[in-house]
Amino acid sequence: MPSLKDLRVRIASVKATQKITKAMQLVAAAKLRRAQEAAVAARPYAARMASVLANLASSTVGDPDAPVLLTGRGEDKVHLLVVCTADRGLCGGFNTSIVRKAVADALSLTAAGKTVRFLCVGRKGYDILRRGYRNQIIDVIEYKGLRRIGFTQAQEVAQKVVGLFDTAEFDVATLYYAEFRSVISQKPTALQLIPAAPSELAQGEEATGAAGGDAVYEYEPEPAVILDALVPRNIAVQIFRALLENAASEQGARMTAMDNATRNAGEMIDRLTLEFNRTRQAQITKELIEIISGAEAL
Amino acid sequence: MATFHFELVSPESLLISAEVDEVRLPGAEGEFQVLPGHAPVLALLGPGIVEVKGGEAGAKRIFIDGGFCDVSQKGCSVLAESAVDVAEAGPRIDAIIAEAEKDAQLLEHAPLDEANRRIATLRSVRALV
Numbered sequence: 048m049p050s051l052k053d054l055r056v057r058i059a060s061v062k063a064t065q066k067i068t069k070a071m072q073l074v075a076a077a078k079l080r081r082a083q084e085a086a087v088a089a090r091p092y093a094a095r096m097a098s099v100l101a102n103l104a105s106s107t108v109g110d111p112d113a114p115v116l117l118t119g120r121g122e123d124k125v126h127l128l129v130v131c132t133a134d135r136g137l138c139g140g141f142n143t144s145i146v147r148k149a150v151a152d153a154l155s156l157t158a159a160g161k162t163v164r165f166l167c168v169g170r171k172g173y174d175i176l177r178r179g180y181r182n183q184i185i186d187v188i189e190y191k192g193l194r195r196i197g198f199t200q201a202q203e204v205a206q207k208v209v210g211l212f213d214t215a216e217f218d219v220a221t222l223y224y225a226e227f228r229s230v231i232s233q234k235p236t237a238l239q240l241i242p243a244a245p246s247e248l249a250q251g252e253e254a255t256g257a258a259g260g261d262a263v264y265e266y267e268p269e270p271a272v273i274l275d276a277l278v279p280r281n282i283a284v285q286i287f288r289a290l291l292e293n294a295a296s297e298q299g300a301r302m303t304a305m306d307n308a309t310r311n312a313g314e315m316i317d318r319l320t321l322e323f324n325r326t327r328q329a330q331i332t333k334e335l336i337e338i339i340s341g342a343e344a345l
Numbered sequence: 346m347a348t349f350h351f352e353l354v355s356p357e358s359l360l361i362s363a364e365v366d367e368v369r370l371p372g373a374e375g376e377f378q379v380l381p382g383h384a385p386v387l388a389l390l391g392p393g394i395v396e397v398k399g400g401e402a403g404a405k406r407i408f409i410d411g412g413f414c415d416v417s418q419k420g421c422s423v424l425a426e427s428a429v430d431v432a433e434a435g436p437r438i439d440a441i442i443a444e445a446e447k448d449a450q451l452l453e454h455a456p457l458d459e460a461n462r463r464i465a466t467l468r469s470v471r472a473l474v
Contacts, residue, residue, distance in 0.1 A: 088359065089358070091352075091354050092356050092359075092424060095415070095422055095424055096424060099387065099413060102387070102415075103387065264385045264386065265385065265387070266386070266387050266388070267372060267373075267374055267386060267388040268374055268389060273387060273413070276389060283356075284356060287356055
């Protein structure tokens, strides 16, 4: 049975923790709003990009000169998994759920006889992955000091990925991130970057089909030249979108996690307070009994 | 006067979405103008100034650092790498030029020529701002 002093110290410590989690929740809520706005603002660009790319890709179908980034090298021996996670923890299952999805895919790819490599964007993904896959991690990219993720960062990642592809380090690249659904729901998602995912292009095609009709486009300069410039940029845009979605998801996950933590701390304080009062009362009763029985004995 | 829908988007945000009379764009192979009913074109844009005239948006001049333009029956949309209003573009262009010059030092032959051309274009744009 803990003494009264122990209980008092315990309650004070839980209260301090609750204050921290409460503050973190509020900070996450404020950051979430900004991150969400950024993610929403980036959507039109990504959508336009997809439709333009689909338009171009359909005009170069079967062209042997089409960029390899779009069509791939026709092999899929080495897979690169680009795992985007947060740089900080304390956000519930956010980081683990992304990594778990990537690792599950990595295991099935390895079982199918493929080689798997990782590129970590974000500290936490690296921390988890290095336990079992240290030798397969190519590089880690961190943005810890950065207040806000800009397009430049996405371009850096894209350049790295394209550079690795050019030196034939891998054949297929897949991007892992958490899609922001709502504050309480973030879905770990895999998106094929290289070769450009056919499903994504098909969606874009529907969009242009509905909007632009069958108009014959003029190209300036030739489609192949535009495509050469556009495909790497598309990779940067997709990575940028993933990073923004991730940022919003991270704050959402942290908000929920901290809300839970605050509530749990509240429950714990209630329980400890009850125990404290009971112990105090028991002690008083005990003292009274001692006094009375002492008096009766005289 | 007839108008058409014009959109200017950068990766960070949607900058303009309005009905306009006329747009002037810095194409990679020369400046061109888009009027209502323009034939569908997909063009690469170089660094330069996008000029928007008339319509809801009023006259606007915006500096873009390259991008794409997609003209269809639906309208014209520009996907810019980065976009700044001309009034505030000076320092930004200077920064881009400085970076381009730094990168150019590592290049030679054809890529160097291309980089130099880009720097020259940026300089002439800077002079206009």
